[in-house]
Structures are given as structure tokens and as C-alpha cells.
Amino acid sequence: MAIKLLEPLSVDGERISVTSGARKRFLREATAARAIESEHVVKSFELGMDDALGRPYIVMELLKGTDLASVLAKRSPLAPRTVPRIGVQAARGLGAAHAAGIVHRDVKPSNVFLHHDQDSVVVKVCDFGIAKTVAGIGADRASLELTRTGGFLGSPRYMSPEQAKDAKGVDRRSDVWSLCVTLYESLTGTELWAGCTSLGEVIVAICTETIEPLERAAPWVDPGLARIVERGLVRDPERRWQSMSELEQALGRWVGSRSTLLASDLMRFEPPVMRARRSRAG
Secondary structure (H helix, E strand, O other): OEEEEOOOEEEOOEEEOOOHHHHHHHHHHHHHHHHOOOOOEOOEEEEEEEOOOOEEEEEEOOOOEEEHHHHHHHHOOOOOOOHHHHHHHHHHHHHHHHHOOEEOOOOOHHHEEEEEEOOEEEEEEOOOOOOEEOOOOOOOHHHHOOOOOOOOOOOHHHOOHHHHHOHHHOOHHHHHHHHHHHHHHHHHOOOOOOOOOOHHHHHHHHHHOOOOOHHHHOOOOOHHHHHHHHHOOOOOHHHOOOOHHHHHHHHHOOOOOOOOEEHHHHOOOOOHHHHHHHHHHO
């Protein structure tokens, strides 16, 4: 087991007391994770208060490995056969959250943990700090929503168009968009909206800019797999995958006979186009 303790902020070496917003987010993470039953969500066992330090803590399962963002920073793009395996497991975890009435709202590579369990790798979705409970399910909606004054909920580059406009009004299809942005980045080795230099530009791009088709961004990806990811990136939620179950089933057809994810699957993939260029240069 591991213990996560809410630490005060430090600015220019000076410690600042924990804000009420940070405390709410921390408590939200523990509460949401405990409500979800899935091996693909980081387990939270206990929530308490350290009386000596006056700060809350969470007792969580101990993970071994790294997050997907760290892997992509070193080894992207990933092999097309690997990405569906990651996507299926992440979708399974998020689907369990949705079944519990919880929308994550901050799905991104750094919140997709690749836990090494003996010879295999198990995908674990983590950080439910800005999750929301869908109206009518679970606890009172007003008590579970979290806002930031003058800011956005979620990581701008991965948020859906509807979340960019109104973070409170999103449903599970917003998580579908964010997971598919993550899969797109894993397949191409490039970030969407990478040319944007300000938050405003990112928001405008998410809501209006054409996403480069995978056919051009990653021509080594099979068109069938590309269509699955691109359907999750349709701006109109009604035309997107309507649930994580739908996305999981679609990706499952590309997993093949071996559904297990291995550490060797996470090695850097060299696209045929780049391999041919290297051969010609040599």
C-alpha cells in the first residue's frame, strides 16, 4: 500500500497553506476511487486526517511502473497493435466509473498508469480529483461538483469541446473524447493543438479546428483502427461513441488473440516510413 498526503504549495521556497479547493479535490479523488469497482482504476482503501500535520491522507494501492505520458515522452509513437490494448483497459476502468455515476473529466496520458504486475502490464486510470457525479446518481450533485474560479476543469489539450464550453454540463461522452485524444497521440507521436501558444488558442482549436486525419498523421495505422479513434473525436457528442463499452468493444476487435499487455509492447515503434528513410540514408 501507499499513502498519499496533501502537501501545502511552495512558492519561491515559502510554504503556503492548503486551500479549500485543493482539499476538496484531494477528498474528491479518494471518494470517487472508493466508489468504483475495477482492476483498471487505482484502488483507494482509506481516507483519514493526520492530526499532527492537520492534512488529509489517502491509503492507496502501491503501483509499480510509470504513466503513459512518460512512456510517450521517450518512446512515441507506440505500435498500432499496442494502443488498442491500452485503450481497451482504460475504457474498461472508465466504464466502471461511469457505471458508478462518475465522469472523470481529466483523462490524459499522465492519468493513465501502466502498472507492472509480474510479466504483464495493467492499465490503471487515476486522479479522480475533478470527477463529477452524474445528476440523479449517487450523492447530491451540488455537493460533488468542483469548480475553479476564473479557470477550467481539466487539462485543456485533452478536454472535449463541450467541456471547454461548460465543464459542469459534460457526461460520459466527454471522457470518450479525452481517451481518444490520448489514443491519437499514442498512435501518431504528436500532440493535438501543438501549435497553440495560449489557453485561448487551445480552446478555439478544440472547438473549431480540423483534426488531421490519422491517414495523414500516421499512415502506418490500419484505416479500420483509425476510424475507431476518429469516431471518438467527433465534435458532436451525439455522433461520437456513446459509451466506454462501445469504444471498448470496437477496440477489442483490434487486440488480436493476445489481449495481455506486456512491457515489451511499450518499446518505441519505428513506423515503416521512417525505417525506409533510415535505410536510404544508410
